[in-house]
Amino acid sequence: MRFVNSVAADGATPNCDRPMSIDQFKYSRIPPEAEALRAEVRSFLAGALADYPAVRRSESWMGFDADFSRRLGAQGWIGMALPRRYGGGDASPFARYVVIEELLAAGAPVSAHWFADRQSGPQILHYGTEAQKDRHLPAICRGEQYFCIGMSEPNSGSDLASIKTRARREGDKWVVNGQKVWTTNAHRSHFMIALVRTGENSKRQEGLSQFIVDLTLPGITIRPIKDLAGSEHFNEVFFDELVLDADALIGLEGQGWSQVTAELAFERSGPERFLSSIALIHTLIDAVGKDPDALQAKEVGRLAARLVTLRNMSLAVTAQLAAGRNPAWEASVVKDLGAVFEQEIPELAQLLCEISPTVQGGGDHARVLAYLTQTAPSFSLRGGTREILRGIIARGLGLR
Amino acid sequence: MRDIFDSTVERLFSDLVTTDAVLACESGEWPAELWAAVEASGFTLAAVPESRGGAGADWADVCGVVRLSGRFNLPLPLPEAMLANWLLGASGLEAVPGALSFAAGGTLRLVAGKVSGSAVEVPWGRHVEQVVAIATGDAPSVVLLPTEGAKLIGSTNTAAEPRDTLEFASVVPLAIAPLPTGFPADVLKLGGAMLRAAQIAGALEGVLAMSTTYAGERVQFGKPIGSFQAIQHQIALLAEQAAASVIAAEAAFAESGERLARLPVTAAKICASEAAGVGAGVAHAVHGAIGFTHEHALHLSTRRLWSWRSEFGTLTDWSQQLGRAVCAGGSGAFWPSITAGAPGACKETRA
Numbered sequence A: 001m002r003f004v005n006s007v008a009a010d011g012a013t014p015n016c017d018r019p020m021s022i023d024q025f026k027y028s029r030i031p032p033e034a035e036a037l038r039a040e041v042r043s044f045l046a047g048a049l050a051d052y053p054a055v056r057r058s059e060s061w062m063g064f065d066a067d068f069s070r071r072l073g074a075q076g077w078i079g080m081a082l083p084r085r086y087g088g089g090d091a092s093p094f095a096r097y098v099v100i101e102e103l104l105a106a107g108a109p110v111s112a113h114w115f116a117d118r119q120s121g122p123q124i125l126h127y128g129t130e131a132q133k134d135r136h137l138p139a140i141c142r143g144e145q146y147f148c149i150g151m152s153e154p155n156s157g158s159d160l161a162s163i164k165t166r167a168r169r170e171g172d173k174w175v176v177n178g179q180k181v182w183t184t185n186a187h188r189s190h191f192m193i194a195l196v197r198t199g200e201n202s203k204r205q206e207g208l209s210q211f212i213v214d215l216t217l218p219g220i221t222i223r224p225i226k227d228l229a230g231s232e233h234f235n236e237v238f239f240d241e242l243v244l245d246a247d248a249l250i251g252l253e254g255q256g257w258s259q260v261t262a263e264l265a266f267e268r269s270g271p272e273r274f275l276s277s278i279a280l281i282h283t284l285i286d287a288v289g290k291d292p293d294a295l296q297a298k299e300v301g302r303l304a305a306r307l308v309t310l311r312n313m314s315l316a317v318t319a320q321l322a323a324g325r326n327p328a329w330e331a332s333v334v335k336d337l338g339a340v341f342e343q344e345i346p347e348l349a350q351l352l353c354e355i356s357p358t359v360q361g362g363g364d365h366a367r368v369l370a371y372l373t374q375t376a377p378s379f380s381l382r383g384g385t386r387e388i389l390r391g392i393i394a395r396g397l398g399l400r
Numbered sequence B: 001m002r003d004i005f006d007s008t009v010e011r012l013f014s015d016l017v018t019t020d021a022v023l024a025c026e027s028g029e030w031p032a033e034l035w036a037a038v039e040a041s042g043f044t045l046a047a048v049p050e051s052r053g054g055a056g057a058d059w060a061d062v063c064g065v066v067r068l069s070g071r072f073n074l075p076l077p078l079p080e081a082m083l084a085n086w087l088l089g090a091s092g093l094e095a096v097p098g099a100l101s102f103a104a105g106g107t108l109r110l111v112a113g114k115v116s117g118s119a120v121e122v123p124w125g126r127h128v129e130q131v132v133a134i135a136t137g138d139a140p141s142v143v144l145l146p147t148e149g150a151k152l153i154g155s156t157n158t159a160a161e162p163r164d165t166l167e168f169a170s171v172v173p174l175a176i177a178p179l180p181t182g183f184p185a186d187v188l189k190l191g192g193a194m195l196r197a198a199q200i201a202g203a204l205e206g207v208l209a210m211s212t213t214y215a216g217e218r219v220q221f222g223k224p225i226g227s228f229q230a231i232q233h234q235i236a237l238l239a240e241q242a243a244a245s246v247i248a249a250e251a252a253f254a255e256s257g258e259r260l261a262r263l264p265v266t267a268a269k270i271c272a273s274e275a276a277g278v279g280a281g282v283a284h285a286v287h288g289a290i291g292f293t294h295e296h297a298l299h300l301s302t303r304r305l306w307s308w309r310s311e312f313g314t315l316t317d318w319s320q321q322l323g324r325a326v327c328a329g330g331s332g333a334f335w336p337s338i339t340a341g342a343p344g345a346c347k348e349t350r351a
Helices: A037-048 A066-075 A093-106 A111-127 A130-141 A256-269 A278-288 A294-322 A328-352 A364-380 A386-396 B002-016 B019-026 B032-040 B059-071 B078-090 B187-217 B229-255 B262-292 B298-308 B315-329 B331-340
Strands: A147-150 A166-170 A173-181 A191-197 A208-214 A220-226 A232-245 B100-102 B109-111 B114-123 B130-135 B141-146 B151-153 B163-171 B175-178
Touching (some): A037 A066, A111 A256, A208 A256, A294 A328, B002 B059, B100 B187, B114 B130, B229 B262, B315 B331
Parallel strands (some): A147 A191
Antiparallel strands (some): B130 B141
16 A cells, blocks of 8 residues: 555545546455455444444444554554555555454444544655554554544635645744644644645645644644534644644645645545445344335335445445545545545434434434434534535545 | 456447437347447357357456446347346257347247247347247246247337237247256346346436536536536546446456355346436436537437336336345344345345
């Protein structure tokens, strides 16, 4: 699994020579050696989550449990595609895929290590110095070191290239001032990989760099932001004369944009982009029962068919990542279709069953429905909005 | 084999399947020369075992051929002949030359060696010489029936493709064999759904290319309409649906071997049927009034999409079958059935 920079991701013009094509979605079966992991993961989860309630499962990859992450690390299931010498398992991206889709399908609390496993680890492997790899990768793999991703700012949401947080050189140090926002897990992560402006250029995408920020340093203030459902997942993070050592820079100074772009293919193509509501599919099937009426049968079947297809699309992107390509365009297709799917599930639950959502009281289905109904709007915001993704897709087709 | 098949067929169709040829067929002609050229290419026998006179190709090898048939609006029962010959071969019968189709529905019964009843919605029924079907009786049988002498009740779909009813009265089959063990009684409907899913995927690829090109050329308000976000986002939706239908069809063909893979085929037909409606709608919105004319070629694809999506089982039909299987399995069986691909929750129905 490598990072390759060939297609811009967010708001920028793709620098590809020829238009993207849906032919790039090639059907790819999970190889048998990766598939062989599935039974072991299922059996582990059946034990570890035996009494785990449905409403907690519905938190999906927002569910945080450091003990669980350490147990997964002990199993060798975090950072498993990283090289053995850094604590990984030298596993194929497909093996990792099997593990993470099983975790998501079971609603396991994976949030603590999720971002490190998905993107920070691969990014440090690709761009990091030996010292950075040694410092971070083994601890990530043990499920002990957690990362958050510092991209958005108060006036830079979809327009990521407009960020203003700035790092200036002072001797052999960097001094950072500015603010990040909507940073998931900043309040319970050890490090942030922050995109920061380090130079002035006529082109906004130039002059950006990435830093690994130790969140225990002085000069950092982290404030959780309560979401509409009352949960605290995302944060605002302030940098006030934050002093970083020279070795906090990851990759090359001025190459932050292309590094972020490569990262987004990992961020956008995974099964978490269409499995966020699977806990509700499960409770819905039970609420409908064994003898569905015509409408229930139709809509449940349609959900299953779309899930089969989204999974095949996501696996096609995994195959491209495994081959060392940067499927940023294809990842945008998967994420947009996936978000529509995830968001439709609470609507279908309302359509198919006479069960009202409940926050207090009520059964599993009512509780899960309440949680996911309130969470669903974020599915087409986080990781790139619907509008940004559709713009990327159109530009990839040659429209501009 | 796949690359050679795809490039051969693409060249053949590019040369021969012109807009004029398609329109001539829509007015009722049978393109005998075109059929002869397609048959000479050998693809009607592609999926037949070599021991039965075929090329022994896997379904995965011929998915591109069927997609291209859809993309080029091929006015011939090539996909149908491939499936019909495949079933003959699988049943231990010799594959047959000549214009061939199949019937997935009707009331055919085999009594004392003779077939009676109707075969409905037979693609190109009025033009083909023979039809493969499954007749009920003591046990279901694969039968090869001559169309000569059958009573024809003509019907066409929205693309003027014949979808005829053929009525048979005590006809002796040209060939007959028991439905192979493990084959479901609806194998021809399932196979037909797989074909149409791939044809829809191919047609959507064509519609996407036409829409992208047109949006880059058509100028309004001083710039190409493709530079407007409203148009870009609609074409993005079309691309997403086309991509979904392509991979769903590829999965269905790749997972089908000696048996058709029920879950992937079902998923492919459901997703393709949904994609067909969305895709045709976007394409017409992008093309404006010119796309609504007979002169513009867009309708060659969209009128096919509007019919192919409901042939061999509508979205509702397949969704309900799948949904009933999922609900019967309960929530615990749901995810394992998705990852297994050929789930216990999606049982074969053996007649």
